[in-house]
Amino acid sequence: MSGVITESSRSRSRRVVQQAGFGIVLRFGSVAATMMATPMMLTLMGSRQFGVWLVLLSVLQWISLFDLGVSAGARNEIARAVASNNPNNVRQAVTTGWWYVMVVSASLFALSALALTLTPAQQWLEQNVFKGVDAGGALWLVLTCACLSFGLGYIQSVFAALEKASAFSLFSLGTNVLFLALLALAKWFSWTSMAHIALLYLVAVVASNLWLIARFFSAYPHYTPRRASFDRTRRASIMNFGLRLFVVQLAALVIFTTSRLMASTLLGPESVVIYDAGFKLFSLITMIHTLIMGTLWSSFTQAYERKEMEWIRRSLIRLVQMMLPVVASCLVMAWIAPWLVSKWLGSSQAASLGFYLLFAAVTAFSCWSNIFAYFLNGIGDTKLQMFSAIIAGLINIPATYLFTVKFELGISGLLLGTLVSLSLFSILGPLKALQLVKKNHV
Template identity: 30%
Template sequence: MPENVNVERTRNYLRQIKGAVLYKGGAVAASFLAIPLMISYLGVAQFGIWSTLLTIMSWVVFFDLGVGNGLRNKVAESLAKNNSSEARNYISSAYSLIALVAVLLWLLFTYFSYSVSWQRIFNTELVAEEDLRSAVQVAITFMLINFWIGLVTALLGAVQRTALVSLGQLFTNVFALVAVYLLGVFSDASIIKLSWMYGVGLLGGNVFLSIWFFREYKGLIPAFKLRRDHVTPLLSVGIQFFVIQLAVLVVFATDKILITQLFGPEYVAEYEVVFKLFSIITFLHTMICSPLWSAYTDAYHRHDTAWIVRMLRAQLKLYSFVVVCLMGLVLLAPLVISIWIGHEFPVSISLVALVALFVAVTTWNNIFAVMLNGAGAIRVQLYTAITAMITNIPLAFLMVKFFGMGVGGIVLAATLSLLFSAVLLPLQVHRLLGGKAALI
């Protein structure tokens, strides 16, 4: 392994972290400032509806059949082998395939939208049925357009420029902050208007990134054609990622739906505020881990096991600091939330503690999942993800209905469903590295 390749990979990783600190920090700050403005603009109950709507919107990204993650791995692998022509063919096939899927999903959703009661789905009569339908239709339309344009984030990951993904998030969050402030000043509460503003901001960030990327990497501009010999490998890897993503959807994205159905949309607000507070830890940890995905891909295909082990050891040292931060945040959460949202906004300390435990487990899993994703060795993840997907919702009902745990029971159920991964993923990493991963 040439030493200059090893050193440059490490230097680029550190550069991406430095860039992400600035961009992600700004994005998180804008997101936090927007929460009290949204609650003030919409009210607690309508904010709960909006938060649930964002969850439904996020489901769209799971319909790419894992193509985005497969594209990231295949492009990174091709570039590691100095084969830019093959990388461009993968990009062309991915963009063409996702465009076709997005159009089909839009047609299907438009038909579906007029066949269901959105008031029933959101468990509310606070917003008129037609207004809910319009808000969802606007939001999903923007999400599906972004579904296609957003492939650029996979490409930025593949070329190890993940800090720019955070720049796109900064643009989106700052736009949303300004938009909700202006809506609060000049408009009555309207989820439809908020959907428009949020959609424009979401799209704008990825349009900016796409223009930059294809100017910087002109040789990778897609030709918009489907090639079976490139679609098949994308889907072969992608389907496994898709199942994992589907499991993530069940574990991470159904909580708000369950809370809405079991307790009412007003209870989503407390859950959202507590999770948003602890997302500081999640965002910072993801910011550090995410650039490693394609760096691991590069190192793995160059057989640089020593570098991979060194990075994993560094991540485990960082994790001990994450745990300390989580414990500190549990103690400070009531004070922080009272200052941030207001004294009249009560939070349960048990919910705070359970969210902290959930974040501790997810960050632990992420350390090993990123390495396995980069290497394309995701079979164990696939099995543990399916197990989590099957057990999460039954566990949630058990915690709520049998043990009477309230909203915290839903969080605990999600945490328990992730314990399979917490045990098996480190063992898979150890096996993959030939027993060289004596990490601690």
């Protein structure tokens, strides 16, 4: 069977294309809402406060990372249960995963709250990262948002495990459109503090997740969690994979989100706005690529469980071929980025062509690496990723400091540090995927 394209494989390919296409359409709507929200927030808060807000969102990503990979582990467990064609197994996997997600979410909030209350962490952030800008209650609201988003956002992983990965885009669209509407309200009432903005963002995130949960309960009543379906024996499978992936995610977060923190610390909060503008533009490319890969994750899981290796091999070949238009898109975006940012946020927020060419290289490297990272995640093989991620995470901050400060390359040094960090897995990942496909292909 591993060398044959079955009807099941063809159906899976159709689902991947449909979900990816639907997800891309939804995500473009989400990006449009974000693009409209950015100048509104810049006007409401000013560049200095807005730069701190962007750093706060990075802190949110840091906090939400400490889910210990439970959602991802549960996603793989649910996908394996779906491959077994046993609805009771799927319900058990959904119930068990959600239980552990909620436990970790509550624990995460309690530990983070204790750290902010009993240590000088908040004062240190305001003095060294926010550069004297008082975040007020915004930090606490962001903490609450991160923990609630993790607990409630588990539903997105459930949809993805059922090969409905467009749920991630649906959530993003709902959140960003609602947040945009709330920002218009804030402008009307002159709510300009970060605490007000953080509260509106919290409302948008929670409302979108609750809406998705309601959709799941309505569409999949036979999979909805029940207390009797909790299966303690699944804990090891969920947690072991989750913890391995947590290490990978931690390194990725070090690489990508500390750029904002280091920009604020080394170059001032205003530089974060310049960096983030470039990041948002190139995220249009990574968004499409990640949507496709996110759709394939659980499809890889189910195909690997059913020994449909020919489908996996052909899918990887198509993804590699797709890198040509990805690279071309990155170069075009770099060429027009200075003009786009000038028209969008003003010439003071635009950087040089060289800076955007570096962003193009980072984006292309990320997309290339994600092809093999998502495949390995889907089949549960994360040892190589863990090894390369640890090395990448360790070298990213010193490499970024070296390029930014010692070589005096300024904001471009942030991207050079990221490129150095990404290089290892971009070589080892493809070799590992090739080895696994050859080993299992008949």
